[in-house]
Amino acid sequence: MLQLARCDQQAIDLAKAKRVQKWQRDPEGMRLRILEAAKQEFAAHGLAGARVDRIAANAGANKRMLYYHVGNKEDLYLAVLEGAYEKIRSEERGLDLEHLDPPEAIERLIDFTWNYFLRNPEFLALLNTENLAKARHLKRSTKVKSMHSPFVEMIRTVVTRGVESGDFRVTVDPVQLYISIAALCFFYLSNSATLSVIFGRDLLKKEARDERLAHMVALVLAALTGKSTADFGKAVGQGVRPPAHQPV
Amino acid sequence: MLQLARCDQQAIDLAKAKRVQKWQRDPEGMRLRILEAAKQEFAAHGLAGARVDRIAANAGANKRMLYYHVGNKEDLYLAVLEGAYEKIRSEERGLDLEHLDPPEAIERLIDFTWNYFLRNPEFLALLNTENLAKARHLKRSTKVKSMHSPFVEMIRTVVTRGVESGDFRVTVDPVQLYISIAALCFFYLSNSATLSVIFGRDLLKKEARDERLAHMVALVLAALTGKSTADFGKAVGQGVRPPAHQPV
């Protein structure tokens, strides 16, 4: 008792003397940490499986902070989702496909999409979660709808140029083409866990990834140009080909 | 009070006389109804979002029945998942690709995969859920692993035959090819909700679905055979082409 009282007195003295702070203000930083933690949590467990307490803990924050800075669980989720879309579209805008000749532009688009998904696995999980919810939240979002037409136009331009130059034999709906490219990348990575079990291969190891990228590029370009590249995926046998292509 | 008593007596009399049964036994039927309800529930809400009480209600059963006939929530989930895999593999086995010439076999495989996913949207949702869980449950399952090699061999045969006959210009790893075909179908359907919002089109309406199937067949066959089919998706402009292909 006496001892305790002495300690308390000491603590107070220290607090006054050295101005010991229990915490410091940082609203912007806090908000970012919250959103980052939320992204990881939603990506790892889905909307229903995510735990608000875990988000708070991983953000190094008090649970109350989530509600103070962002809102309830669903607001948090929507904020994360919007952020994720903004990020990928912003990177895509920097792709600059106009200056490449069409086949190279397509290859670059595939390469980018693949590596973006590889670098941002949470993005895949978030999209799946949102689709499970039938895009309920995305529909409410005003931000997201506007940011996609420029991208489609960019692809349309590439296709048109390719057809005019004779590089591409046929014309394609740019939306279909983009969906197909995204599909080839997305499905492989998003479902790699079950596919690896089913086919008894580790689909995420380096060689497998390189092989997959080569396969996708070959598939799409062969279809568009009619010229079959040599490397269409590893042979029917077991040999593994060296990667034909490296991330940017 | 008196009235009530009289009613009770009446009820008892009726029960004895007409042998009124409050319920009748049907273990197998019950089990099936439980699994069906569970499939819908897990597909609609994911593992964490699924509610055991809702499953019971939709199965027309008491909650206790789930635990009695199948097990706890995770057991239920695994049973549903295994059932889903069994169903698609079993249907695939009936595809009988051996008797078709290679390009037709591939087209048929795409057609089947597409329509299977279309008819069984829960299957897509279940796979996504399982991948969110990093295939944790599937790894535990002994049943599932074995049933896939025959299918891969079936595709391998088609590819080999195609190369030998000269129909296909290049050889392809059958696993890569199957993943690509599944990807083109799966991603479009599984993500149709968000994609529809983003691109401002209803991707599930009849014309869009027909268009998609034609696009996928054209893409894959063009890549394999080198012969571009005319119909590679709707033009760069806005015209919609009539469906080139109908479900079986």
Next chain:
DNA sequence: CGGGAAATTAACCCGTTGGATAAATACTGG
């Protein structure tokens, strides 16, 4: 430097949910 708004913490509330228990009821083999 001090008062008040902004930021943060601590503690609590309460409906939900997975799961368990025991009693009641139907069926079946002897």
Next chain:
DNA sequence: CCAGTATTTATCCAACGGGTTAATTTCCCG
């Protein structure tokens, strides 16, 4: 027809989890 087993019902509960309330601390600016 009866005894024992299989199946179903009716409750209960403890843990969890999202959200809130109120107090506490920091910082800014007049």
